[in-house]
Amino acid sequence: MNAEIISVGTELLLGNIVNTDARDLAVALSELGINVYWQTVVGDNPERLSAALEIARERADLIVTTGGLGPTCDDLTKQTIADFFGAELYFDRRAETELREFFAGREMTDNNLRQCWLPVGCTPFYNTCGTAPGCGFRAGDGTVVMMLPGPPKELKAMLDHGGQDFLRSLSGSQIWSHNIMTFGMGESAIEDKLRERMNALKNPTLAPYAKEGEVRLRVTARASGREAAEMLMAPVIGEVRAVLGDIIYGIDVPSLEAVVLRELRARNQTFAAAESCTGGLIAKRFTDLPGASAVFRGGVTVYTNEAKMKLLGLDPALLETHGAVSRPVAEALARSVRETLGADYGIGVTGLAGPDGDGLHPVGTVFVGLASAQSVEVWALSLGERSDRARIRALAANHAFDLLRRKLTGLPLL
Amino acid sequence: MNAEIISVGTELLLGNIVNTDARDLAVALSELGINVYWQTVVGDNPERLSAALEIARERADLIVTTGGLGPTCDDLTKQTIADFFGAELYFDRRAETELREFFAGREMTDNNLRQCWLPVGCTPFYNTCGTAPGCGFRAGDGTVVMMLPGPPKELKAMLDHGGQDFLRSLSGSQIWSHNIMTFGMGESAIEDKLRERMNALKNPTLAPYAKEGEVRLRVTARASGREAAEMLMAPVIGEVRAVLGDIIYGIDVPSLEAVVLRELRARNQTFAAAESCTGGLIAKRFTDLPGASAVFRGGVTVYTNEAKMKLLGLDPALLETHGAVSRPVAEALARSVRETLGADYGIGVTGLAGPDGDGLHPVGTVFVGLASAQSVEVWALSLGERSDRARIRALAANHAFDLLRRKLTGLPLL
Numbered sequence: 001m002n003a004e005i006i007s008v009g010t011e012l013l014l015g016n017i018v019n020t021d022a023r024d025l026a027v028a029l030s031e032l033g034i035n036v037y038w039q040t041v042v043g044d045n046p047e048r049l050s051a052a053l054e055i056a057r058e059r060a061d062l063i064v065t066t067g068g069l070g071p072t073c074d075d076l077t078k079q080t081i082a083d084f085f086g087a088e089l090y091f092d093r094r095a096e097t098e099l100r101e102f103f104a105g106r107e108m109t110d111n112n113l114r115q116c117w118l119p120v121g122c123t124p125f126y127n128t129c130g131t132a133p134g135c136g137f138r139a140g141d142g143t144v145v146m147m148l149p150g151p152p153k154e155l156k157a158m159l160d161h162g163g164q165d166f167l168r169s170l171s172g173s174q175i176w177s178h179n180i181m182t183f184g185m186g187e188s189a190i191e192d193k194l195r196e197r198m199n200a201l202k203n204p205t206l207a208p209y210a211k212e213g214e215v216r217l218r219v220t221a222r223a224s225g226r227e228a229a230e231m232l233m234a235p236v237i238g239e240v241r242a243v244l245g246d247i248i249y250g251i252d253v254p255s256l257e258a259v260v261l262r263e264l265r266a267r268n269q270t271f272a273a274a275e276s277c278t279g280g281l282i283a284k285r286f287t288d289l290p291g292a293s294a295v296f297r298g299g300v301t302v303y304t305n306e307a308k309m310k311l312l313g314l315d316p317a318l319l320e321t322h323g324a325v326s327r328p329v330a331e332a333l334a335r336s337v338r339e340t341l342g343a344d345y346g347i348g349v350t351g352l353a354g355p356d357g358d359g360l361h362p363v364g365t366v367f368v369g370l371a372s373a374q375s376v377e378v379w380a381l382s383l384g385e386r387s388d389r390a391r392i393r394a395l396a397a398n399h400a401f402d403l404l405r406r407k408l409t410g411l412p413l414l
Numbered sequence: 415m416n417a418e419i420i421s422v423g424t425e426l427l428l429g430n431i432v433n434t435d436a437r438d439l440a441v442a443l444s445e446l447g448i449n450v451y452w453q454t455v456v457g458d459n460p461e462r463l464s465a466a467l468e469i470a471r472e473r474a475d476l477i478v479t480t481g482g483l484g485p486t487c488d489d490l491t492k493q494t495i496a497d498f499f500g501a502e503l504y505f506d507r508r509a510e511t512e513l514r515e516f517f518a519g520r521e522m523t524d525n526n527l528r529q530c531w532l533p534v535g536c537t538p539f540y541n542t543c544g545t546a547p548g549c550g551f552r553a554g555d556g557t558v559v560m561m562l563p564g565p566p567k568e569l570k571a572m573l574d575h576g577g578q579d580f581l582r583s584l585s586g587s588q589i590w591s592h593n594i595m596t597f598g599m600g601e602s603a604i605e606d607k608l609r610e611r612m613n614a615l616k617n618p619t620l621a622p623y624a625k626e627g628e629v630r631l632r633v634t635a636r637a638s639g640r641e642a643a644e645m646l647m648a649p650v651i652g653e654v655r656a657v658l659g660d661i662i663y664g665i666d667v668p669s670l671e672a673v674v675l676r677e678l679r680a681r682n683q684t685f686a687a688a689e690s691c692t693g694g695l696i697a698k699r700f701t702d703l704p705g706a707s708a709v710f711r712g713g714v715t716v717y718t719n720e721a722k723m724k725l726l727g728l729d730p731a732l733l734e735t736h737g738a739v740s741r742p743v744a745e746a747l748a749r750s751v752r753e754t755l756g757a758d759y760g761i762g763v764t765g766l767a768g769p770d771g772d773g774l775h776p777v778g779t780v781f782v783g784l785a786s787a788q789s790v791e792v793w794a795l796s797l798g799e800r801s802d803r804a805r806i807r808a809l810a811a812n813h814a815f816d817l818l819r820r821k822l823t824g825l826p827l828l
Contacts, residue, residue, distance in 0.1 A: 013452075015443075024429065279701030280696070284694035288804065297721055303706075306712075341724055
């Protein structure tokens with residue numbers, strides 16, 4: 001089965017927003033074994049949307065649209081699709097009930113009721129965090145059509161609440177996936193280790209996806225049901241674990257910092273961060289996670305030597321002798337922030353994110369210190385003279401989180 | 415003139431990356447007065463790219479492609495387009511020279527030379543930060559085609575170095591734009607004030623674009639040359655200034671923090687930040703800017719009361735009496751971080767980004783303190799109970815930067 005994604009919205013054509021919906025949908029579809037060969041963006045325009053549908057139905061079995069399901073006069077996806085495929089609409093009472101509940105206590109303008117009209121015979125997907133339901137139906141010509149909301153949060157929630165189940169029901173067999181998340185080995189090296197196996201595997205399949213120093217390995221199985229799929233995937237996951245070991249930081253987890261949060265919470269422990277070159281990124285990424293405050297004692301962004309001395313009491317002689325970008329300073333930062341903020345673990349990061357160097361070290365030189373009650377360890381990283389500032393900062397933060405993960409879970413510290 | 419953007423890359427279809435190229439191109443095209451009615455994404459597949467070109471040439475005057483210009487065997491955009499339009503390729507010597515310079519001192523594999531073949535008669539765009547040149551040419555059937563690189567940094571640089579000039583040359587008249595950046599007034603309110611004028615203006619035009627609490631007003635003029643365009647735009651910009659006043663934070667500037675950086679540098683002054691609910695975001699956004707270290711004395715992420723006391727010496731009685739989310743605490747944070755880090759200005763932010771409240775204040779309650787040598791002022795913000803955590807944090811950071819901008823430039827502090 002192959003799909004075309006049609007994103008509806010003039011704001012996309014104008015470049016007001018980036019099309020994260022297409023990305024999120026593409027990931028969801030490919031995890032369900034549905035190929036996407038085409039993505040199209042059109043504006044809030046019935047003629048052009050109809051033209052796009054005409055093209056799409058010739059080249060795809062499944063059309064998934066995002067956007068244009070809301071209450072305003074610009075929201076025309078549903079009517080356009082209904083007209084195009086000759087589908088009748090009915091008024092969905094449950095959608096109306098949930099809509100009125102959503103507006104409880106506030107005024108609901110009548111145009112909102114437009115959202116409750118759905119194609120006869122469709123599978124409705126009720127919106128768990130917005131006003132517009134989506135739906136899936138098979139048109140007269142056999143094309144399967146799914147309409148999903150534009151706001152990213154609503155789209156993702158609707159995939160979880162009805163969308164994915166509908167997609168699974170389309171093919172005779174069911175497709176399930178797991179994502180093996182790794183950090184610390186490059187994509188080429190991982191492919192070297194696993195290439196033969198990846199080429200040999202037909203069901204499940206194993207495929208790598210690289211992004212910012214991380215490699216995600218997706219295992220996808222086709223089976224008659226979930227349990228059967230899990231039974232197919234488990235041995236493959238086991239094989240990958242045997243080959244890659246602890247560079248795997250989790251299965252189906254969103255990020256390194258999410259794993260750190262989970263592990264700290266499980267142990268009732270805390271950490272604090274002293275950041276020089278990462279400039280607040282570690283604190284920001286960690287505190288992005290709900291519940292982080294329970295395990296984060298705080299941090300300092302200590303760009304200047306004065307800040308390092310004032311906030312953390314670093315010894316001026318240390319800075320004089322070794323310079324800000326050095327092992328001893330990374331160690332001192334980690335130890336001081338741990339003690340000052342009363343955390344179980346302290347992270348200290350000092351380095352050169354660029355574009356300026358310091359005359360001594362190449363851009364990309366980063367030292368990460370990790371202090372615990374028993375010890376302090378420091379790692380020297382070379383994050384690439386050709387990398388840009390944002391990438392060096394992101395990689396340094398990833399390394400810091402990975403080192404803390406390893407410490408917490410008793411893994412070898414690289 | 416209307417354009418279709420075709421983004422080439424299997425990684426886009428799989429959802430490995432988000433299509434920021436389409437967004438950046440769409441903004442650039444619309445600033446030059448070129449309408450975009452269609453965007454398409456195809457994989458690294460010659461048949462499907464050819465099919466997309468077939469459809470695009472029927473419905474657009476200009477086709478702009480991104481991606482697929484590199485040295486590997488997956489990079490097939492140029493050959494596919496040449497074959498499709500019957501264009502011959504020639505070997506561009508300057509591209510070769512610049513390529514060899516790019517690799518100076520390192521090994522250059524021969525496949526890189528593929529990138530130097532360009533369509534006969536094209537306008538080449540040499541790549542200022544990568545290996546693949548792009549180009550623009552008029553095909554036999556009159557369709558104008560532009561090929562640009564996929565990596566976002568290279569795409570943006572190439573637009574600035576040849577791309578935009580080529581686009582301007584396509585129409586008889588030239589299109590120029592300026593972006594009036596505002597913060598502090600909602601889109602509806604701005605539209606109320608300017609709607610009549612926006613409807614009346616034909617050349618230049620004035621249009622609003624809203625994003626995360628900011629409203630960007632784009633002025634676009636069509637004229638015979640740059641100077642004539644500037645003469646048309648200047649009075650309109652003047653009118654908008656007269657109506658909106660100091661909620662305008664700059665013309666053609668990228669962000670509030672970029673303006674803060676410029677103003678601090680001009681005055682040789684510094685700031686420091688104490689962040690509770692923004693969790694390092696202010697420090698991170700500011701230190702994202704090259705050159706920030708000259709004016710940023712550092713910051714603290716003081717999530718817990720202990721951190722506020724330990725790092726900044728906040729009075730426990732203050733926290734007891736008023737609670738962490740309060741004016742007095744925002745004031746104390748701003749003052750303390752300023753003094754501790756020896757900065758000219760101190761920012762202190764405390765509030766509730768959600769999803770948890772504190773039983774006293776609604777989610778979205780944020781207090782921002784701004785301390786200078788002479789005074790400390792505190793603002794109370796209500797950033798919306800329905801907003802999510804990320805949005806509240808982003809808005810709080812925007813407000814902090816805006817208040818510092820106003821202080822630095824002698825504007826009324828709202």
